[in-house]
Amino acid sequence: MSAIPEKRLIPDRLGTSATRLFGSWEALLFAVAVLIFIANSLASPYFLNAWNLSDATFNFTEKAMVAFAMALLIISGEIDLSVAAIIALASTAMGAAAQAGIGTPGLVAIGIGVGVGCGVVNGILVAGLRLPSIVVTIGTMSLFRGIAYIVLGDKAYGGYPASFAYFGQGYVFWVFSFEFVLFAVLAIVFAVLLHATNFGRRVYAIGNNEFAARFSGIRVERIKFTLFLLTGLMSGIAAVCLTSRLGSTRPSIAQGWELEIVTMVVLGGVSILGGAGTIGGVVIAAFVMGLVTFGLGLLNVPGIVMSIFIGLLLIVTITLPVIIRQFRHRKPA
Amino acid sequence: MTSPADFLPGIFSLPVYLMNQITLPEPMSETPLLEMRGISKSFPGVKALNDVNIALFPGRVTALIGENGAGKSTLVKILTGIYESDEGEVQVDGKPVVFANAQDAIDFGVTAIHQETVLFDELSVAENIFLGHAPKTRLGMVDWKAVNARALALLHSLESNIDPRVRLKDLSIAQRHLVAIARALSVDARIVIMDEPTAALSRKEVDDLFQIVKRLKAQGKAILFISHKFDEVYEIADHYAVFRDGKAVGSGALAGVGQDEIVKLMVGRSIEHAFPKVDIPLGETVLSVENYTHPTEFRDISFALRKGEIFGIYGLVGAGRSEICQSLFGVTKPSGGTLQLDGNEIVIGSPSDAIKAGIVYVPEERGRHGAVLQLPIYQNISLPSLTRTSRSGFLRAAEEFALARKYAERFDLRAAALSVPVGTLSGGNQQKVVIGKWLATQPKILILDEPTKGIDIGSKAAVHAFISELAGEGLSIIMVSSELPEVLGMSDRVLVMREGLSAGIFERSHLNAEILVRAATGNA
Incomplete structure (x- = not known):
């Protein structure tokens, strides 16, 4: 060819990081969180109190820990509906162990171990046998909780050692509970894992296009297995915190949490179809849900109304962008 | 059993050998069936079409030619009522019409066969053809007898013996394509738009398609044929219209107009169409494939790939070309055969094994x-x-x-x-x-599966140029292609596959189109 095309320099990115940030879902959600915070402080005189706010965090810390792992799983295009049942089974195992006189370190190891074990079961079924995760985890949800019911019947385990109470009731510093500090640390760990490592990049690639990911040499099954294991691990940790906070175990513990956790993840801007979302969004969504339930609690709103409110919040927040997009894309008249 | 001829109006009932002989008399002054005048369409930031005129005549094929982004798709979308033009007018039979939505376009007899028509695997052929406009009984229920009979008639008119009652998923790619065409024709169309209909077809299937186009011409339909491939345009079209950057830069009767002239119009400059393959001395064997076999797709494939070689694989769609490449890349497991890389036997169980070994794959899709x-x-x-x-x-x-x-x-x-x-x-x-x-x-070995499929001519030449450059740098290349000029122009040697078996490996010096097609189709 005679004419050599001039080299055009392609910029790395378009726009500044500030413009990208302000257009994001997370920014919108943050605005919602601020609004709810303001509304709460106007509605109740008890809201703006450091200790009350600290109490409020218990509404979401345990669920949020599981939600971080769930976010990665949903971004990869899978889901785990057995998380609440894993918490129940892990809690039951810890209760039985406590009855047998095992000390606090042993209880923690058992709780986390059961969580990891359940995650491995899910991982083998989904990644190993390539079964659809929604079906597999509906099955293991019944299985894990069913075992807890068989072991416990209508009884409850109590009698945990006094030192075990620290995980759910202890404070690290001033108003900051152990659970809240753990939540903050895990948020950072998961944010780094998803956004700053090769592993996280591969999770996004799998969630957007599993074929292309596989064709790019990514070991899809290995990553999915790891994600189920991580979700089991986080459920085990949540079980330790929750059991410690309540001081007892019933088979109905954490009933319905799987849906609240998925709600938190989706509200945080993670695409239920996979491929998109951030840990930052999930963190803000955790605060939004915690603030709403706590604010309504201060106003003596019954629990069932709260769940209606959370449901509405979810539907409104996921519909709004769709509606806005449709208005923008209308043909100019 | 009723004969399909009973359902066919007019010309459909003529025997095929007669239909093929029909040529319309050359009219003195043709009136266009459809004319677009002064059409403009803008999107935020781009003027996709700028004051475009185009006319389609009954019994004539008009080829619409242009690089990607020249405005062809926008024009098709305006013609099929998906977009409304900002300015200009569409006339059918000399009367101005407005296509406000897709149904309007269908009502005026415009139908389109797209590159990838959406069909439904789990539905029957007849259901696919009449989905959305199935004939109804008096009670408003779908008249299944009529649906099946009319589908059969349509398929017969396309010289196909597909059973309208089988599910789509049981058909080959080529048969599905026919179903898509039948679907487009099922709405009683007078103006047929074919948007790169040959993109996914092998030569034999293209020939079959052209028979259909000729039949549609004989029925007096006006056809807008969009293609990247010049040999096809010259084979089938009567008129041409060239678009560049949203403008119609040339149009007229195709006869007597050279390919160079059209390329010049299209790209606004003349480009060397010759393939940039340079002969380089081949090095030693890098990869040797021995008796590679897959349970269903291919059997006993052996070849040796040398350093700096471009090794073509040619064959009809479904001959097992992509499948052998995918098994070399670890996507599918072979059931037999061995692989040697630089003289050492290797086993590739996954794409990540292949990448580690230095074998990479640019897939067709x-x-x-x-x-x-x-x-x-x-x-x-x-x-x-x-x-x-x-x-x-x-x-x-x-x-x-x-x-x-x-x-x-x-x-x-x-x-x-x-x-x-x-x-x-x-x-x-x-x-x-x-x-x-x-x-x-x-990598050491680059496998390219239809590397220029769906790519416009300017970029195609660029892709060919760097494939050649890479081979010159010592990379070994396996290139699967359905395009004869590409295979002939780029390859050092060509493996021809037929129905999963090797039909021979041909040296560059002995290559010509006839040899390859014969080997691929089995017509000795």
Whole structure:
């Protein structure tokens, strides 16, 4: 060819990081969180109190820990509906162990171990046998909780050692509970894992296009297995915190949490179809849900109304962008 | 059993040998069936069509030619009522009409056969053809007898013996294509738009399609034929219209107009159409494949690939070409045979094994297998090389951008930024990203599956140029292609496959189109 095309320099990115940030879902959600915070402080005189706010965090810390792992799983295009049942089974195992006189370190190891074990079961079924995760985890949800019911019947385990109470009731510093500090640390760990490592990049690639990911040499099954294991691990940790906070175990513990956790993840801007979302969004969504339930609690709103409110919040927040997009894309008249 | 002829109006009932002989008399002054005048259409930031005129005549095929982005698709969308034009007028039979929606266009007899028509695997052939406009009984229920009978009649008119009651998923790709055509014709169309109908077809299937086009011509339909392939345009079209950057830059009768002239109109400059293959001395054998066998797709395939060689694989669609490449890349497992890389026997169980061994694969379906369209360019390029761009598992964006920039500049990638999603790029630029992603892994063997499918002519030449350049640098290349000029122009040797078996390996010096087609179709 005679004419050599001039080299055009392609910029790395378009726009500044500030413009990208302000257009994001997370920014919108943050605005919602601020609004709810303001509304709460106007509605109740008890809201703006450091200790009350600290109490409020218990509404979401345990669920949020599981939600971080769930976010990665949903971004990869899978889901785990057995998380609440894993918490129940892990809690039951810890209760039985406590009855047998095992000390606090042993209880923690058992709780986390059961969580990891359940995650491995899910991982083998989904990644190993390539079964659809929604079906597999509906099955293991019944299985894990069913075992807890068989072991416990209508009884409850109590009698945990006094030192075990620290995980759910202890404070690290001033108003900051152990659970809240753990939540903050895990948020950072998961944010780094998803956004700053090769592993996280591969999770996004799998969630957007599993074929292309596989064709790019990514070991899809290995990553999915790891994600189920991580979700089991986080459920085990949540079980330790929750059991410690309540001081007892019933088979109905954490009933319905799987849906609240998925709600938190989706509200945080993670695409239920996979491929998109951030840990930052999930963190803000955790605060939004915690603030709403706590604010309504201060106003003596019954629990069932709260769940209606959370449901509405979810539907409104996921519909709004769709509606806005449709208005923008209308043909100019 | 009623004969299909009972349902066929007019010319449909003529025996095929008679239909093929019909040629319409050359009218003195033709009146167009459909005319578009002064059509303009803008999108935010682009003027997709700018004061375009085009006329379609009954019994004539008009070829619409232009590079990707020239405005062809926009025109098709205006003609089929998906977009409304900002300015200008459409006339049918000399009367101005408005296509406010897709149904309006159908009502005026306009139908389109798209590159990839959406069909439904689980429905029967007849259901696919009449979906949305099935004949009804008096009670308003679907008249299944009529649906099946009319589907049978339509398929017969296309000289096909597909049973309208079988499910679509049981048909071959070529048969599905026929069903798509039957679906387009089922609405009583007078104006047929064919949007790159041959993109996925092998030569034999293209010939069959052209028989159908000729029959449609004989029935007096006006046909708008969109294609990238000049040999096809010259074979089938009567008129041409060339678009460039949203403007109609030339049109008229095709007879007597040379290909150079059209290319010049199309690209606004003349480009060397010759394939840039340079002869380079071949090195020693890099990969030797011995009796490679797959349970269903191919059997006893053996060949040796040498350093710096471009090894073509030719055959009809379904001959097992892509499948052998995919098993070399570890996507599917072979059931027998051995593989030697640089003289050492290796087993490839997964794509990551293949990448480690230095074998990479540019798949045919770019959007499905080649790139993660939603992710940015730089993340696609770094995806298989993450271990090199990262430090102890942590991403380093600067390294990724540097890697991406290297290949973007080498291939003159056209993109607004390296952080835009690959899905926003044109087909040619997407292909550059996929090839760049693989070169970044520093492979020994590059497998290209239909490397220029759906790419416009300007980018095609660029892709060919760098394939040749890569071979010159010592990379060994396996190239699957359905395009004869590409196979003939680029390959050092060609393996022809037929129904999963090798039909021979031909040296460059003995190559011509006839030999390849004979070997591929089995017509000795």
